Amino acid sequence: MSNRRVSLRWVAEQAGVSPATVSRVSRGSAQVSPELRDRVLRVIEESGYRPNHLGRALAEVRHGALGLVFPGLSGPYFTELLQGFEAEALETGDSVLLLASHYRADTDAKVIDLAGRVDGMAIHAGTVSDAVVEEVSQQVRVVMMCGTANRWNASVSTDNTTSGALTRHLLVEHGYRRLAFVGHPEGSPDVTSRWDAFLAAHHEVGVAPPVQPVRVGLQQSDGVIAAERILAEGTLPDAVVCANDETALGLMLCVLGRGLRVPDDLAVTGFDDMNMAAMVRPGLTTVRQPVRELATTTARLLTDPDTRPAGDLVLPTELVLRGSCGCRPGG
Amino acid sequence: MSNRRVSLRWVAEQAGVSPATVSRVSRGSAQVSPELRDRVLRVIEESGYRPNHLGRALAEVRHGALGLVFPGLSGPYFTELLQGFEAEALETGDSVLLLASHYRADTDAKVIDLAGRVDGMAIHAGTVSDAVVEEVSQQVRVVMMCGTANRWNASVSTDNTTSGALTRHLLVEHGYRRLAFVGHPEGSPDVTSRWDAFLAAHHEVGVAPPVQPVRVGLQQSDGVIAAERILAEGTLPDAVVCANDETALGLMLCVLGRGLRVPDDLAVTGFDDMNMAAMVRPGLTTVRQPVRELATTTARLLTDPDTRPAGDLVLPTELVLRGSCGCRPGG
DNA sequence: GGTTTCAGTGAAACCGGTTTCACGAACATA
DNA sequence: TATGTTCGTGAAACCGGTTTCACTGAAACC
Numbered sequence: 001m002s003n004r005r006v007s008l009r010w011v012a013e014q015a016g017v018s019p020a021t022v023s024r025v026s027r028g029s030a031q032v033s034p035e036l037r038d039r040v041l042r043v044i045e046e047s048g049y050r051p052n053h054l055g056r057a058l059a060e061v062r063h064g065a066l067g068l069v070f071p072g073l074s075g076p077y078f079t080e081l082l083q084g085f086e087a088e089a090l091e092t093g094d095s096v097l098l099l100a101s102h103y104r105a106d107t108d109a110k111v112i113d114l115a116g117r118v119d120g121m122a123i124h125a126g127t128v129s130d131a132v133v134e135e136v137s138q139q140v141r142v143v144m145m146c147g148t149a150n151r152w153n154a155s156v157s158t159d160n161t162t163s164g165a166l167t168r169h170l171l172v173e174h175g176y177r178r179l180a181f182v183g184h185p186e187g188s189p190d191v192t193s194r195w196d197a198f199l200a201a202h203h204e205v206g207v208a209p210p211v212q213p214v215r216v217g218l219q220q221s222d223g224v225i226a227a228e229r230i231l232a233e234g235t236l237p238d239a240v241v242c243a244n245d246e247t248a249l250g251l252m253l254c255v256l257g258r259g260l261r262v263p264d265d266l267a268v269t270g271f272d273d274m275n276m277a278a279m280v281r282p283g284l285t286t287v288r289q290p291v292r293e294l295a296t297t298t299a300r301l302l303t304d305p306d307t308r309p310a311g312d313l314v315l316p317t318e319l320v321l322r323g324s325c326g327c328r329p330g331g
Numbered sequence: 332m333s334n335r336r337v338s339l340r341w342v343a344e345q346a347g348v349s350p351a352t353v354s355r356v357s358r359g360s361a362q363v364s365p366e367l368r369d370r371v372l373r374v375i376e377e378s379g380y381r382p383n384h385l386g387r388a389l390a391e392v393r394h395g396a397l398g399l400v401f402p403g404l405s406g407p408y409f410t411e412l413l414q415g416f417e418a419e420a421l422e423t424g425d426s427v428l429l430l431a432s433h434y435r436a437d438t439d440a441k442v443i444d445l446a447g448r449v450d451g452m453a454i455h456a457g458t459v460s461d462a463v464v465e466e467v468s469q470q471v472r473v474v475m476m477c478g479t480a481n482r483w484n485a486s487v488s489t490d491n492t493t494s495g496a497l498t499r500h501l502l503v504e505h506g507y508r509r510l511a512f513v514g515h516p517e518g519s520p521d522v523t524s525r526w527d528a529f530l531a532a533h534h535e536v537g538v539a540p541p542v543q544p545v546r547v548g549l550q551q552s553d554g555v556i557a558a559e560r561i562l563a564e565g566t567l568p569d570a571v572v573c574a575n576d577e578t579a580l581g582l583m584l585c586v587l588g589r590g591l592r593v594p595d596d597l598a599v600t601g602f603d604d605m606n607m608a609a610m611v612r613p614g615l616t617t618v619r620q621p622v623r624e625l626a627t628t629t630a631r632l633l634t635d636p637d638t639r640p641a642g643d644l645v646l647p648t649e650l651v652l653r654g655s656c657g658c659r660p661g662g
Numbered sequence: 663g664g665t666t667t668c669a670g671t672g673a674a675a676c677c678g679g680t681t682t683c684a685c686g687a688a689c690a691t692a
Numbered sequence: 693t694a695t696g697t698t699c700g701t702g703a704a705a706c707c708g709g710t711t712t713c714a715c716t717g718a719a720a721c722c
Contacts (some may be wrong), residue, residue, distance in 0.1 A: 055708030384679030
């Protein structure tokens with residue numbers, strides 16, 4: 001594990017200086033005379049010395065790492081979240097420790113263990129219990145993603161109420177009356193808010209919402225399952241509001257494969273505005289949310305020593321109209 | 332960062348024993364009399380003491396962490412790889428440090444830094460230069476994924492030659508003569524092998540292969556781009572062999588959206604056998620590769636102290652025939 | 663010329679654990 | 693009773709860095 005036994009003290013001995021001086025040269029933390037610095041640098045160069053990360057971290061009382069806790073991983077949403085978080089962490093020289101709990105039985109223990117290895121931790125809402133969040137918050141700085149702030153830590157999320165604007169658009173502009181919702185409100189806080197906004201828009205406009213959502217997960221394959229369930233019901237709804245783009249695309253792929261037309265036979269909408277949304281035919285009407293910014297903002301709240309994060313930070317989202325809801329492209 | 336100043340020595344003082352005894356109780360490494368053990372355990376319980384991870388790691392000369400280096404992250408393939416790797420690492424109590432280089436300019440430096448924080452490192456082929464792999468290999472155990480072994484470390488990959496079997500199937504069983512290949516052979520070692528096998532099968536059967544592949548990335552949106560490029564060429568090929576399922580699905584989504592029929596107007600095949608492949612209509616003919624096993628095997632090679640990994644480990648893959656190549660479902 | 667600064671340096675303490683080693687007591691053997 | 697084991701324990705060294713503190717010699721000031 002260690003660099004061929006070249007330690008700071010060994011370098012000091014070779015260069016004929018004290019360990020303190022090597023440390024000062026190595027990290028540039030204080031003035032060292034040119035002569036000694038050159039001697040030390042030469043030894044470092046020749047031996048390929050690299051400061052041991054554990055020793056340094058122990059002395060600095062700082063891990064130089066951030067933790068990221070997910071419920072699981074799938075699709076471009078999490079990919080983007082992960083990339084954004086990692087990019088921001090690398091910017092400040094921090095490493096990323098990943099914990100994709102995937103609903104393991106021992107998630108709580110793993111999260112608590114993780115807290116002992118990082119300086120800050122981003123936790124995706126709905127992954128771990130409040131009790132564990134509280135315990136962890138007393139050890140390291142925590143920021144919740146897509147949840148709400150609490151006594152101990154801040155949160156960053158995106159504005160899910162635009163789902164309401166989207167629903168109103170379908171009801172008012174297009175005059176659709178029978179809408180379906182694809183997603184599992186109890187499965188994630190994000191879907192909960194979107195379903196709530198979907199219901200609220202119905203009440204506002206005075207149209208009866210569906211009694212139940214079509215409860216499926218958030219993957220593309222879940223969209224196919226949802227499509228089959230909807231098609232099996234006899235009468236088609238006018239439009240389907242999907243909890244995210246992934247399911248919307250899976251649903252489109254399925255209904256197109258059966259020879260149905262979108263939006264003529266069935267309008268479809270998503271949420272995310274991922275890459276594919278603009279590329280399919282018809283283009284997918286959706287809500288654009290700044291996923292990468294969500295991730296980078298979270299990471300910055302964790303690393304920035306100045307900010308004492310508190311409260312909810314809600315990033316704006318935007319309705320994106322394309323062809324799949326019935327809007328004419330370019331009109 | 333530390334647990335409210337409760338250190339091992341503090342616990343020792345409270346319990347009236349030596350630090351050594353607390354260490355022995357805490358890790359169960361040696362016999363301690365019931366009386367002293369109880370005293371120590373009581374103090375630990377009451378104070379909520381947890382051994383500091385850095386101190387322990389420094390003394391044990393072991394990080395308790397594995398590194399995972401990716402070229403980037405996208406799609407179900409990397410998701411599965413990540414999940415498998417993480418699950419296996421957690422099994423042995425190791426954490427996962429992620430580095431999704433994403434072709435940053437300072438990737439090499441980050442990889443070298445990462446090497447100082449982990450006990451072992453899995454590197455996806457094509458991510459970092461050979462020189463860096465060599466340097467890192469001298470510090471920690473390294474296993475290459477999807478590449479070939481070299482002087483310093485082993486590799487784990489899947490059998491890409493089944494692409495050849497798939498190509499032969501299209502040429503011989505279905506009698507297709509004009510095949511297209513979607514993927515960027517220079518972009519990743521996996522695609523290189525698949526393109527090579529595609530060419531070899533053509534030569535074997537005695538059919539002229541296409542002069543050039545359709546060079547696009549591995550995401551679903553790249554499949555849409557490829558489809559548009561192919562459709563723009565005037566005459567359609569008989570079949571399209573895609574470098575992975577993602578692009579195949581994107582391509583299918585695009586051609587279906589244009590009113591073309593699969594496989595009647597255009598046969599399509601993929602590689603991976605991801606979840607969606609069996610769910611679309613028509614089902615996607617593809618090659619099943621054990622992605623999760625690839626990941627878990629790699630992780631196991633890194634953690635297992637017994638095995639001295641060497642050479643190439645190639646996991647078997649399997650041709651999966653569904654409707655998209657022209658085979659009749661169930662026939 | 664004497665007194666302040668001040669930059670440069672090393673000894674030693676420290677971060678928080680683990681482990682070797684020596685020692686004493688209890689027990690088993692001759 | 694004398695001798696040899698075994699067990700439990702604490703002192704101290706160690707992992708590999710950082711940092712405080714005291715001290716030196718040289719430059720700046722009056």
